């Protein structure tokens with residue numbers, strides 16, 4: 300890494316870390332969602348002794364809008380509301396981007412014990428019963444805000460990892476926005492396969508960081524125009540393991556490890572680092588691998604121009620079943636065709 304890149308990277312690290320510090324200093328925001336004005340005011344009064352700012356809203360739609368505009372640190376969510384009930388609101392919060400890191404405490408009716416089970420099934424972090432007991436509410440809110448502070452520190456660790464990933468990308472001007480395109484297309488392909496939201500999130504994040512291990516590969520190998528010799532190839536093949544070692548200490552990165560380690564395995568078992576084959580290669584790694592290949596084929600490199608959509612597709616089809624999972628190739632080709640058709644359509648409109 301050159302000293303200029305090192306300085307830029309240091310800068311990004313400092314920004315990510317200072318974001319985390321700034322976050323720890325600001326007053327946390329609690330969003331109270333309840334259709335009863337009396338309940339909202341009661342909860343607000345109870346929270347006066349907690350160091351927090353209280354935001355009030357009267358229904359599910361209003362809550363989702365408020366969260367989208369500015370994410371709070373905790374949501375206190377009534378179960379029984381007209382229109383969208385609390386379970387549905389909770390599910391939507393938890394499946395949105397970053398939603399798993401926003402604590403939700405559901406407030407259930409005491410005469411409906413099954414509400415507690417349903418609250419947990421909707422991925423709520425905690426629940427409490429009406430009528431509200433002031434001491435219990437204060438204790439639960441303090442505990443949930445503590446949890447959020449821990450989430451925030453994990454989140455800033457992940458920002459450091461993203462900063463590292465963009466430092467890798469910055470080394471090579473030819474890979475401009477490559478990882479974002481891989482992340483977007485991997486998520487789209489995962490959605491077409493009907494994968495659950497947490498795996499779609501992993502696909503997006505994994506698409507961004509899959510090549511993070513290249514930070515440990517010397518520039519003269521990484522940026523070499525033309526073929527690598529066998530020693531350089533061996534060195535280059537270490538990048539999935541280096542990447543895995545970088546992500547491993549990050550608790551919120553556990554679901555990214557299989558993507559980072561296995562994105563260069565081949566379907567016929569000839570890839571690296573573990574020579575896994577077929578379905579033994581983790582599915583998310585198989586998806587990122589094809590999206591990565593399509594984007595690399597269609598992008599300009601120091602030693603060649605990017606191929607056309609059709610040329611890239613024929614490379615993918617030739618490697619289907621050998622290098623890549625045929626089902627994933629089929630979906631990536633179809634997705635790319637749609638995107639390419641859209642691009643041509645937009646081009647014609649200009």
Ligand SMILES: [Fe+2]
Nearest residue numbers: 509510562563
């Ligand atoms: Fe790679």
